[in-house]
Amino acid sequence: MKIVVCIKQVPDTNEVKLDPKTNRLIRDGVPSIINHDDKSGIEAALRLREKVGGTVTVVCMGPPQADVALREALAMGCDEAHLLSAREFGGSDTCATAIIISAALKKIGYDIVITGRQAIDGDTAQVGPQIAENLGIPQVSYTEELGIDGDVLTVKRQYEDRHHIIEVKTPCLLTALQELAEPRYMHAGGIIDAYEKEIKVWGFDDLKNDLNPDHIGLNGSPTKVVTSFGKMAKGAGTKLEVSPDEAVAAIIAKMEERHII
Amino acid sequence: MDFKLSKTHLLQQEMYRRFAENEVKPLAEEMDETEVFNQDLLAKMHKYGLMGIPYSKEYGGVGGDYLSYVLCMEEISKADASTGITISVHTSLCCSCIDSFGTEEQKQKFLRPLVDGSKTGCFGLTEPNAGSDAAGQQTKAAYDEAKDEYVINGTKIFTTNSGFADTFVVFAMTDKSKGTKGISAFVVERDMPGVTVGENIRRMGIRAASNCEVAYENVRVPAANRLGKEGQGFKIAMKALDGGRIGIAAQSVGIAQGALEEALKYVKERKQFGKSIAKFQTTQFKAADMQTKIDAARLLTYRAAVTKDNGENYGPAAAMAKLFASSVANEVCRECVQLMGGYGYCREYPVERALRDAKITEIYEGTSEVMKMVISGSMKIV
Numbered sequence: 298m299k300i301v302v303c304i305k306q307v308p309d310t311n312e313v314k315l316d317p318k319t320n321r322l323i324r325d326g327v328p329s330i331i332n333h334d335d336k337s338g339i340e341a342a343l344r345l346r347e348k349v350g351g352t353v354t355v356v357c358m359g360p361p362q363a364d365v366a367l368r369e370a371l372a373m374g375c376d377e378a379h380l381l382s383a384r385e386f387g388g389s390d391t392c393a394t395a396i397i398i399s400a401a402l403k404k405i406g407y408d409i410v411i412t413g414r415q416a417i418d419g420d421t422a423q424v425g426p427q428i429a430e431n432l433g434i435p436q437v438s439y440t441e442e443l444g445i446d447g448d449v450l451t452v453k454r455q456y457e458d459r460h461h462i463i464e465v466k467t468p469c470l471l472t473a474l475q476e477l478a479e480p481r482y483m484h485a486g487g488i489i490d491a492y493e494k495e496i497k498v499w500g501f502d503d504l505k506n507d508l509n510p511d512h513i514g515l516n517g518s519p520t521k522v523v524t525s526f527g528k529m530a531k532g533a534g535t536k537l538e539v540s541p542d543e544a545v546a547a548i549i550a551k552m553e554e555r556h557i558i
Numbered sequence: 559m560d561f562k563l564s565k566t567h568l569l570q571q572e573m574y575r576r577f578a579e580n581e582v583k584p585l586a587e588e589m590d591e592t593e594v595f596n597q598d599l600l601a602k603m604h605k606y607g608l609m610g611i612p613y614s615k616e617y618g619g620v621g622g623d624y625l626s627y628v629l630c631m632e633e634i635s636k637a638d639a640s641t642g643i644t645i646s647v648h649t650s651l652c653c654s655c656i657d658s659f660g661t662e663e664q665k666q667k668f669l670r671p672l673v674d675g676s677k678t679g680c681f682g683l684t685e686p687n688a689g690s691d692a693a694g695q696q697t698k699a700a701y702d703e704a705k706d707e708y709v710i711n712g713t714k715i716f717t718t719n720s721g722f723a724d725t726f727v728v729f730a731m732t733d734k735s736k737g738t739k740g741i742s743a744f745v746v747e748r749d750m751p752g753v754t755v756g757e758n759i760r761r762m763g764i765r766a767a768s769n770c771e772v773a774y775e776n777v778r779v780p781a782a783n784r785l786g787k788e789g790q791g792f793k794i795a796m797k798a799l800d801g802g803r804i805g806i807a808a809q810s811v812g813i814a815q816g817a818l819e820e821a822l823k824y825v826k827e828r829k830q831f832g833k834s835i836a837k838f839q840t841t842q843f844k845a846a847d848m849q850t851k852i853d854a855a856r857l858l859t860y861r862a863a864v865t866k867d868n869g870e871n872y873g874p875a876a877a878m879a880k881l882f883a884s885s886v887a888n889e890v891c892r893e894c895v896q897l898m899g900g901y902g903y904c905r906e907y908p909v910e911r912a913l914r915d916a917k918i919t920e921i922y923e924g925t926s927e928v929m930k931m932v933i934s935g936s937m938k939i940v
Contacts, residue, residue, distance in 0.1 A: 368569060483573045485607030485630070486620035492566045 298351030298467075300342040301405055302375070303398055303412040303428070304335035306359050306366040315525050321388070322418060331366045334413030338473035340480040341443055342411050343374050349445055351408070352376040356401055358386060358394060364496060371491035372483035379405065383500035388515025391419070395427030400507035401499060402432060409450070410470040414439060425472035437463050438472040561857075563629075570626050574633035577606060586638035589766035590911050593758060595644060596766075597722065600678065603641075608634070609648055610673030613657060617665055618674025624801070624863040628808040632856075635812025636819070639915035640766035642812060643922075646805040647718040648672070651923075652679030654798045655727045655743060659786040668745050672725060680723035682714035682746075682772055683795050690928050692729075692795065693738040697774065699730035701781070701788075708732070708744060708784065710752075710777040716922075720755050721768030724748050727798075728774065729791045741791035745783040752777035763914035800873045801866060802923045807859040807879035810887035810919040814852045817912040818845070821894035824901070835897075844897060848890045855883035874936035881929035884919035891916040 308327040316323050331339070342353045355370040357363050358381040367378035381401050389397065402410060410432070412425035422438070429436035441460065442453035454461040455474060483491075501508065511517050537544050552558045563571065585596050603609055611627040613619025620626070627649060635642030656669045671677040688694040697712025710730050720726070726746040733740035746753060756771040786794055822845060825836040835841050862875040891913040895902035902909050920926045 365565070365569065368565075372569065372573070482577055482606050483569070484620075485570060485573065485611055485622065485626070486615065487607075488569050488573060489566060489621045491569075 298345065298349050298408050299354070299406055300345055300351060300409045300411065301354045301356060301402060301407040302335070302338045302342045302370070303402075303410065303425070304339065304355055304357050304366060304370060305332045305413070305416045305418075306330070306357060306363040307332045307416050307418045317525075329362065329366065331369060332413050332416045332418075333475045334415060334473050336413075336480040337475050337477045338411040338413050338471075339370055339373055339375065340478035341440075341471075341473055342409075343481070344478060345409070345443070345445060354379065354405055354407075356381065356398060356405070358382070358389075358397055358401075361498075367496050368488070368491040369483055371494055371496075372487035373481055374484070374487060377494070378496045380496050380498045381500075381504070382498055385501040385510060385514050388518065389513055390518035390520035391421050391423040392427060392520065393513045393518045395424050395431055396512055397504065397508065398424070399428050399431035400504040402428065403507055404499075404504065408448075408467040410434070410468075412470065412472050414472045414474050422472070425470060429470035432468075432470070434468045434470055435465050436470040436472070437465055440471045440473050440477050443471070443477065563625075567625060567629060570622065571629045571633060573606075574608070574630045575636075577602075577608070578633045578637040582634055582641050583637040586641070586766070586908065586911070587905075589638070589640060591905075593760070593765045595640065595722070595768050599641065600644070600722070603645065604675035604678075607675070608645055609675065609678070610653075611649065613653060613669065613673040617657075617670045620673075623867045624804065625860065625867060628804060628859060628863040631805050631808035632812040632815070632859075635809040636816035638766065639809060639813050639912070639918075640764045642809040643718055643764055643767045643918075646802065646809060647681055648679045648723075650802040650805045651681035651798050652719075652723075652725065652727050654801055655681070655785055655794050656745065658797060659743070659790070659794050663782070664745070664785065668725060677724040678719055678722060679725040679727065680717050680719035681798065682717045682720070682726055682728040684714060684716050686713065686715050690925055693741070693792065695729060695731050695741055697728070697730040698734070699732050699742060699744065699779075701732065702778075705778070706781045707778045708742075708781060710744065710746065710774045710779060712774055714772045714774070716759065716769055717755075717772045718767055718769050718922075720770045720772050721758055723768075726753070726772070727785070729795055730774075732788050732791075736789060738792040739789045741795070742788050743785040743791040743794045744779050745785060746774070746777060746779055750777050750779065761918075763911070763916070763918050765914075799923055800876050803876040803880040803929070804859060804862045804866065804872070806919055806923050807855065807862065807876070807883040810880070810883035810916070811852060811856045811859055813912050813916050813919070814848070814855070814883075814887040814890040817891045817894040817909045817916075818848050818852065820908050820912075821845075821897045821902070824898050824907070828898075828901075841897065844893060848893060851886045852890060855879070855886040858882055874933055877924070877929040877932035877936075880919075880924065881926050881933065884916075884926065887916040887919050888913075 306329045309330040314323045346353050353375045354377050355375045356379045357367050415422035437452045439455040440452050441455045444451040448467045450465050452463045607620040610619035611622045612624050615621040653672050672679045699708040699710045728744050728746045731740050732742040752775040754773040759769050825841050828835045858879040862879040865875045866872040894909045895913050
């Protein structure tokens with residue numbers, strides 16, 4: 298079984314800072330981590346490998362600094378790693394990113410592709426499903442539990458007010474929720490091995506057979522960020538120091554006054 | 559000269575930090591209160607390689623260097639010094655004797671399970687009447703030629719990890735007339751008849767560590783379990799302790815840094831005289847003094863580790879690191895309790911435990927006075 302996990306290196310903060318001129322993330326000085334959902338995806342892949350054998354390959358698109366995220370994945374036990382990094386890839390939106398990753402996946406080969414549900418910096422939840430569409434394979438998103446029997450995966454998929462149990466045949470793509478699998482730590486010896494392994498860095502030329510330069514990078518991205526801004530700080534609000542009954546009456550009155558109810 | 563850690567070291571440091579934060583810190587208070595080392599934690603430490611860091615992959619170890627081990631000791635001890643000493647005694651005292659002086663067969667038999675995560679080790683040198691004067695060993699090992707065995711009799715005290723360890727490196731006199739040159743080292747297994755591990759000794763600090771008296775009564779040990787030659791035991795013990803001291807220095811740095819971080823968290827929240835006490839310059843200057851001393855201790859510790867990794871004579875550097883870092887740990891913890899006032903003195907806050915834990919770093923694996931003997935000896939003053 299060849300399992301490929303697509304990961305993203307994200308800033309370790311909930312307060313993502315944006316460059317007001319370019320509307321892109323400021324990465325300098327912010328510690329980077331593997332996106333939480335993606336890390337669960339790695340763990341799920343490693344558990345699948347432990348059950349049915351095979352290999353786990355990890356793929357990350359990003360700047361050269363994303364190397365450390367891939368080393369971490371190797372130190373957790375992944376077999377090999379690919380970094381997709383090129384000037385031409387810079388500024389890609391989710392659509393362009395999915396095109397680039399799909400090109401890499403075609404070259405690597407796969408039975409199961411696992412991505413995280415969404416990244417904590419962009420929160421789009423689009424790249425996984427777009428990859429599946431590009432590759433023409435079935436997809437199950439929001440994977441909360443996972444079982445395998447031969448080439449059939451049984452997936453418990455989180456839905457708004459219920460769960461779906463879905464059976465899907467390989468090759469397929471899953472997007473992982475953080476709850477799917479509690480990630481293991483890196484192994485101390487795995488870290489030493491990880492730095493002895495080669496991480497294959499693929500640029501535009503390595504993937505050009507499957508890439509149209511007009512469909513990738515900042516210029517090839519259909520999504521344009523017009524403007525971005527931080528949340529405005531809210532006022533302190535009104536504090537009522539009265540009995541609960543009086544408070545309820547006061548809140549109802551305020552809501553009626555503002556035509557909320 | 560480059561003061562930067564390599565990428566491998568940085569990622570290891572990150573892993574040890576996460577492990578300490580998520581696995582060790584939440585258990586530290588309870589383990590201190592109950593004086594019991596959590597065995598699930600021990601199993602996890604084995605699972606992730608924390609018990610085999612500076613040992614070759616050839617024997618199932620992590621394949622790291624001494625600096626890697628020091629980074630682990632520092633991060634783990636930030637969260638809990640008892641967990642630090644559990645790793646330290648196993649790694650730098652027990653395993654190192656077998657690694658440095660064991661034959662290939664002994665390494666395969668005894669070192670492999672210790673560093674691949676299967677077994678835990680301890681080190682029995684100190685006796686009720688042989689502390690700093692380690693040469694005063696009263697435990698005896700008599701050779702039985704007919705069976706090619708040694709018969710060990712005696713009592714060891716303060717054997718860290720002995721409550722749950724599987725493998726004991728034990729020192730005993732094979733020829734009392736030769737003094738230090740009459741001591742030999744043996745690998746004793748817990749299940750050998752005649753080994754009795756006593757109750758945990760109740761202590762002021764590192765209370766979660768297992769530290770018992772161990773009695774050896776007519777324990778028959780195959781001659782194949784003797785490490786090195788007969789009479790080499792003192793040398794084996796001193797070499798192990800030289801390396802062990804670097805680990806204790808790292809433990810001291812960790813205890814101090816951990817206490818300072820807790821105190822700094824507190825001073826930002828604590829308000830007196832209408833403002834947070836972090837805003838008082840006296841608090842800020844205390845913090846500056848403490849961080850400077852911790853960094854100096856850390857640099858001495860890293861220097862000793864790198865000197866050892868480079869295969870140079872590291873004994874004096876290790877002694878300086880331990881002497882200074884253990885003193886800093888005590889000073890910083892005392893100052894952190896002072897900064898936090900009455901709350902710092904309460905068991906609810908980890909600095910109270912840190913202060914109790916810090917004291918032992920000036921005592922075990924060679925007291926500060928012994929460190930001064932080692933350092934001044936290397937200076938050839940007389």
